[in-house]
Amino acid sequence: MKRVTINALVDIGCLITFIPSLITGLVLYIYLPSGTGRGGNWVTWMGITRHDWILYHDIASFAFALLLAVHLLLHWRFFYHISRILGVGGRAKKG
Numbered sequence: 001m002k003r004v005t006i007n008a009l010v011d012i013g014c015l016i017t018f019i020p021s022l023i024t025g026l027v028l029y030i031y032l033p034s035g036t037g038r039g040g041n042w043v044t045w046m047g048i049t050r051h052d053w054i055l056y057h058d059i060a061s062f063a064f065a066l067l068l069a070v071h072l073l074l075h076w077r078f079f080y081h082i083s084r085i086l087g088v089g090g091r092a093k094k095g
Contacts, residue, residue: 003074010071017064024057 028034032043032050043050072079082088 007071007074010067010074013067014064017067019059021057021060022063024053024060028057030054071081 027045028050031045033054045053078085
């Protein structure tokens with residue numbers, strides 16, 4: 001498989017896992033905040049308990065973090081050469 005194809009699949013995977021992480025995080029922050037004293041983890045929103053929202057959030061976030069790590073590894077050359085690209089430390093290319 002070509003490197004460009006792998007990059008594209010990883011980037012699409014990052015987007016697909018970021019969206020549920022964002023949505024579940026917003027639900028937990030807005031509708032089911034911690035410390036409300038309204039039943040703890042058994043409070044529900046849309047028929048799903050706070051405990052389950054946290055579980056879905058954790059799964060999506062870990063998957064996103066894993067894919068993000070793969071994304072960074074695929075672009076390690078950019079980060080390795082970033083000082084030259086930005087011209088930091090007097091190692092910038094002339095010309």
